[in-house]
Amino acid sequence: MxxxxxxxxxxxxxxxxxxxxxxxxxxxxxxxxRHADVQILIDExxxxxxxxxxCGDIDIVSAPILAACLHQATHHPGPGVVVDLFDVPFLGCPxxxxxxxxxxxxxxxxxxxxxxxxxxxxRLLHRTRVDATIGCYSTVTDAFRAARTPTAHASxxxxxxxxxYLIRPPATTCSRTDLSVRDHPPETHLHP
Numbered sequence: 001m002x003x004x005x006x007x008x009x010x011x012x013x014x015x016x017x018x019x020x021x022x023x024x025x026x027x028x029x030x031x032x033x034r035h036a037d038v039q040i041l042i043d044e045x046x047x048x049x050x051x052x053x054x055c056g057d058i059d060i061v062s063a064p065i066l067a068a069c070l071h072q073a074t075h076h077p078g079p080g081v082v083v084d085l086f087d088v089p090f091l092g093c094p095x096x097x098x099x100x101x102x103x104x105x106x107x108x109x110x111x112x113x114x115x116x117x118x119x120x121x122x123r124l125l126h127r128t129r130v131d132a133t134i135g136c137y138s139t140v141t142d143a144f145r146a147a148r149t150p151t152a153h154a155s156x157x158x159x160x161x162x163x164x165y166l167i168r169p170p171a172t173t174c175s176r177t178d179l180s181v182r183d184h185p186p187e188t189h190l191h192p
Contacts, residue, residue, distance in 0.1 A: 038062040040069045049114075049147035050076035055087040063094035070102040070113075080147030081106060084140050085117040096130050103133045116143035 038056030050073035058066055073081045081102065085091065103113040114135040115125065122138065125131045137143040 038065060040065060042069055042073055044073065044076045044078070047078060049078045049080040049082050049144060050074075051082045051084065051144070053084045053087070057090040057092075058088055058095035058098075059090060059092040060094045063092065063098050066095060067098045067101070070098060074102055074105050078111075079149075080112040080114065082140065082143045082147045083113065083115045084143075085115055085121050086140075088117075088121065091117075091121050091124060096125070096128055100130055100133055107133070112147050114143040114147045116140040 038054070038058065040055075041053040043051040043053070052069055052073055054066065056062065070081065070083075083099065099113065099115065106113050112135060113133075114137060115121075116137050116139060117125070119138070122131070122136045125134065125136050130136075135143065135146045137146060
């Protein structure tokens with residue numbers, strides 16, 4: 001087993017925010033990322049979906065680690081990616097954004113991101129509409145099965161985004177005349 005710093009080939013925002021992240025490679029092809037109170041094990045062996053097992057809180061500090069791991073897993077040639085969140089006590093908004101971005105990337109390749117999580121996390125994913133993009137399952141087996149057959153989940157690039165307020169409309173210019181605003185009200189002459 002060898003341990004080395006997080007590779008610089010992964011997203012620069014992740015490496016700059018992560019600081020002292022360590023990557024551990026086991027002889028069986030598994031990779032574990034550790035930082036503070038989070039550990040992510042990546043299993044990319046075989047022709048099945050890549051499997052990420054996450055342990056610890058995923059918040060604004062650890063979300064870049066999750067992003068780097070998902071980035072690595074999306075390049076696995078398998079049919080999809082499974083994320084096991086059963087050992088995650090806290091799942092913050094940055095984690096939802098990271099999961100959605102990875103799901104959209106996989107969807108472009110006609111592959112799926114599926115999540116296995118407890119009831120509380122599945123409810124969170126449903127209330128934030130992230131489950132419109134990501135298949136959420138109550139067991140790792142079900143999530144793994146769904147990731148093997150991406151057509152089983154209805155995610156598509158045309159699905160409504162889970163965070164529509166984060167998508168900005170194209171920039172437009174606006175002038176006062178466009179808004180029909182005048183400096184002074186129009187003069188009206190009333191004659192008796």
